[in-house]
Amino acid sequence: MAKTYHHPKHDIHEDAGSMRADTKSRTTKFTSRHMAVYQAAAAFAKPPSRAWRLVWSAVLSIVTIASATVAFADALAVPEYVGSARCADCHKDAYETWNKSHHALAWTAPTAGHVLGDFNQSSFTHKGVTTRFFREGEEFIIETDGPDRELTKYPVAGVAGVAPLQQYLLETEPGRLQSFDVVWDVEERRWYHLYPEQELRGGDAFHWTGPYKNWNGRCAECHATGFEKNYSPVNRTYASSQAEIGVGCESCHGPGEAHIAWADPALSYDAEDWRGLSSVGLTMDFGKNTEADIQQCATCHARREPFLDGNPLPGAPFHDSYRLSTLRPGMYHADGQILEEVYVYGSFLQSKMYAEGVGCINCHEAHSADLKADGNGVCTQCHSSAGNPEFPSLRLAEYDSPAHHFHPAGSSGAQCKSCHMIERTYMGIDGRRDHSFRVPRPDLSVSLRTPNACSDCHSDRSPAWAADAVAQWYPDGRHTQFHFAQVLSPARLNPDNARDDLVDLAIYDGLPGIVRASAIDLLSEIGDPEIAERTSALLTDPDPLVRAAAVRLQRGAQGSVAIQNLLPLLDDPSQSVRIAAAREFLNIRAVRLPSSVSQKLDRARNEWQQSLVAKSDFPEAHIVIAGIALATRQFEAAVAAFEEVVTLDPQHIDAWTMIARIHAALGNRETAIRVLDDAIKANPQDISLSLLRTDMLP
Template identity: 75%
Template sequence: MKHLVVIRHHLTTDGLCFIRLLRIFLVIIWLCLLWSAFSDTAQAGPQRLPDYVGSAQCQECHQDAYESWKVSHHALAWTTPDAANILGDFNQSSFEHLGVMTRFSKGKGIHYIETDGPDGALTKYPVAGVAGIEPLQQYLLETEPGKLQSFDVVWDVEKQRWYHLYPEQELYGGNGLHWTGPYKNWNARCAECHATGFEKNYAPANRSYASTQSEIGVGCEACHGPGEAHNIWADPDLIYDADDWQGVSQVGLTMDFNRGVEATIQQCASCHARREPYTDGNPLPGTPFHDAYRLSTLREGLYHPDGQILDEVYVYGSFLQSKMYAKGVGCIDCHNAHAADLKADGNTVCTQCHSPAGNSNFPSLKLANYDDPSHHFHETGSAGAQCKSCHMIERTYMGIDGRRDHSFRVPRPDLSVRLRTPNACSDCHSDKTATWAAEQVAEWYPDGSHTTPHFAETLAPARVNAAAEVEGLIGMATYGGLPGIVRASALELLIQIDDPSIAERTALLLDDSDAMVRSAAVRLQRGVRDSVAVQRLAPLLEDSSRTVRMAAAREFLTISAVRLPPSLNSTLQMARSEWQQSLAAKTDFPETHIIIAGVGLATRQFDAALAAFQEVVTQDPQYVAAWTMMVRIHAALGDRNAALGVVDSAIKANPSDVSLSLLRADLLQ
């Protein structure tokens, strides 16, 4: 019995020691594992962006969406030059334009276009790519290794004929607007919105391209983002950790459509907008619009003064003016994103909301029967009874491509009477006057929109004489009830007026909620003392929008040397670097070198300004303003011979330009 007690004692004691040792051992292991994890994290590389994998990878899990997409205009935005994709007549057909005979042929599976090249000589080019599917199809030609140009003679799919996009323009090799010129370059001007994962890769030193893309055509990843991480997330046999990836959602995609309507609209707008890009190619899907582009305002030549579309402005700028946008309507409320068509036919796409039943997603809608003669005053089923006929005027671009205005405006023939703007009524009733149309609208809707003021009544005269409309323009800019694009347009017109009080009266707009307004308000601060400008603009160097940060950085070039705190100087350099990077991404644009030349002039670096203007005229010999500035700089520096040499070169490139001849005569006096 005693032995049993002793044995039990040892077992108990030893067991307690063992347990204590085990606990210590487990703690040590836990600490080691913790250190190992910490060490691995510390030594691991930074999060990386996922790679593009191609739309074919999406098919297995998203069959319905894939089937809708693969026959869409998005998928067919850029295709290979195969017989299955080429719709034009290449059976020894020809087309003559202004004395230039273009011939279309094929042989051994290759399609050819013989036409005038950059030097004017007839050259036979193999078709390098196909753009679009209907209503027209355009062909891409490689004039230098890697350099693709959009050919101007295109195929009318409906009428089965060749036609020229610019029949009134007499364009020959050496002209910037010729099909071989910089404005028709596919790499710079078009490819970004016809490809997925596109990188331009332009080399300014030899003016060459080494462009790449993950996929030609607008693929799944053009909107959703590169799919590598998403594929891992979707594979049950793989371990997915969102922390391994940079800028992705919980499902591994950079664009998260659950972020809301505004994010979705901005993703669509990245291509469906008239804008200036900041990057070398496609921004990563999900990038906020104003971090990747500067949207064009309602400028003369692009929009009518009432905001209706004039030039090819690609939807976003007009949609921002609409009440639908203000109420939270988004692109995919009307459009099927994968098929790239409307969600319903005819008026049905509108009556899914505009009806007696309404739509619970938009509770402020007035419930009424809009698809009825009591509203549209036209025979049911007629063209005039279509919602789009009155509220989405159509304009034709590229000869035959009809595009509709997305501002969804109420027809205002009364503005046509006063301001000569177009109106939907006169589009159909071309045999009637705008006065007749205005009287009809007034009769149908005696208390309608035609009785309310419109910003066009200020914008139209301001385009002619902004100084006479200062009060109206400031009123437009500061009235929060107007769309941001309209307010920013008013601010742009105020920039040309030399009145220091404008800076004071618009300073509050530097804190506006709209990035376009903040950006436009920046330049108006040139009218204040440098110290005040620094105080007001410094916060914008850290604005949430790249558009605003770069606008502020540009303005610091016009501010005299002021000693800045180290922290502010660092912020300025970061914002200025963003601006410089955006310029570097567009050195194949003549317009970019105009900006660089302006910086050279502002900083009195005249050699740099001359070099930039020289690059402008090298890319576009018809850019007369650049030639003129070079002449004036040389003359101002006292180098008359250099000035004469430049003006002679300018006249040789532009023999019919009278202003250059007059400039030369001035130099000889």
């Protein structure tokens, strides 16, 4: 059964059944650092428990030990990070603009100049827990309930953000930073809780001390420059490092050592010493390729599953470092509008602006990240009677006029963003706008109950009223046209009933790739030879998001056909596709492959293995490892992996249930009952555990 976890930025879509960087030197650096973990696991070098030997045997089972130690290609030098301050001398204006931006202040030291919250003996009470905020000398102190549920004093170890809210980082054990749930409202100058309806105590995985609120694994990558998580799965500790806290110059442009050597006549610079650098010695060269620019921004502004231990080298293609989340229930509405916090990229990929070559820095100033103009000005730099020669396909018309928007000039309804960029509030007070730039479709609200921009403002009127108004304004408008939501919405409830329509969506290249991949995700719940055949051409689609999704559809094909179809993907340019293919081979009955093919499969499986190790602090990753163990009939390893899940997340009912069921299936009924007793103790309100225990009694 597939289950999706929704946590900041990271999203791992579990599939227990299946269960590039620009420079090779970057890949080698990452690989060599983790090969020690693989080899230690393979050799079982002083492991703390038999359970860990079993967990890692499951990970290692997807690739032979020999291939795990394959030497990677020649390592040329990767530039070192030098810090944003080194950029100021030559790039003064850009530096000063950046230095005041939200990027620069995404993570700062806990000094008086950065801490905005009231630490003058203030307090905040939530669900019976009173948290105090005060100072001891130069330190800012938060006293609150810790992992043992006792009130504990924590010095503030870091500051996240500057507006509209500020969050504080606390170190609960050496190297482990946690994001505290009581945050400071900068505008209203008040403390508030991010999850006001939740009553959580230490020991709950969603408590501020739990794994889902861990800064090192869940947040730091997008708040730092040159970040490396460095998690040890053996003793569950972090030794994280970064070149710089905050999103610095080198977060986007890449490490600056070679660029400085190129720019300074007194230094020696030879382009042959480096690989993958631009003409000015940087790994990312903005303004030359819009798609590359967008993907660089997307590394943080996206809901995705990471493959690496930290930041990819700037300039690395997005799909070499991440698996983008598609339009899944719980994250997006069926029409693609934002629901959960999905961080822009998945929305923008749906837009006509993206399809026509518009990039982030067409609207946003690169260093301040502010909009390039106020109000409607940012839109009318293109959408006007004058147009914009960069985008010749634009229809020339007057848009900033009541003749277009049918609202009084200067009113909120006359703002382009009100109709075309709905706003949703996250983290209590932080408004984020949908970047799909869609035309309002209240008619879909009537038929599918999706939201619409009209009802956001006119909450006292019905969607039918809004649909009638839009139809009168634009008799031949979008409401007369088909929308993919008319397929995805019912298909979410019953994919089998919508299989033909889903196939049509998947193969129609006039739709955005993320929409087609979302249709494929729903189709993958149906194992069908006909679907596998009809969609086999998608394995060569230009969009890596579509190719990676289409891999799972080959489960419906006969083994030899699936192998023939999937083999080319082991050499795919995108790591996300190669990993998807490696995962899928786990479902194919073992056959003898030519040596050259086996080597390609081993390399792809090795990449998958690396990605699992990089996420070994995620309970979700161990669900995948458990799936691998089950698929390879390593039942003890599966139990060990599920046990790691409930160690990290004691509220994971499915993992508890699987541990008990595996023990029972192996004839260890008494052990299964003891497991359920532990599960019930950790989750006394869950009736399903008690019912399962009753069923297992003799």
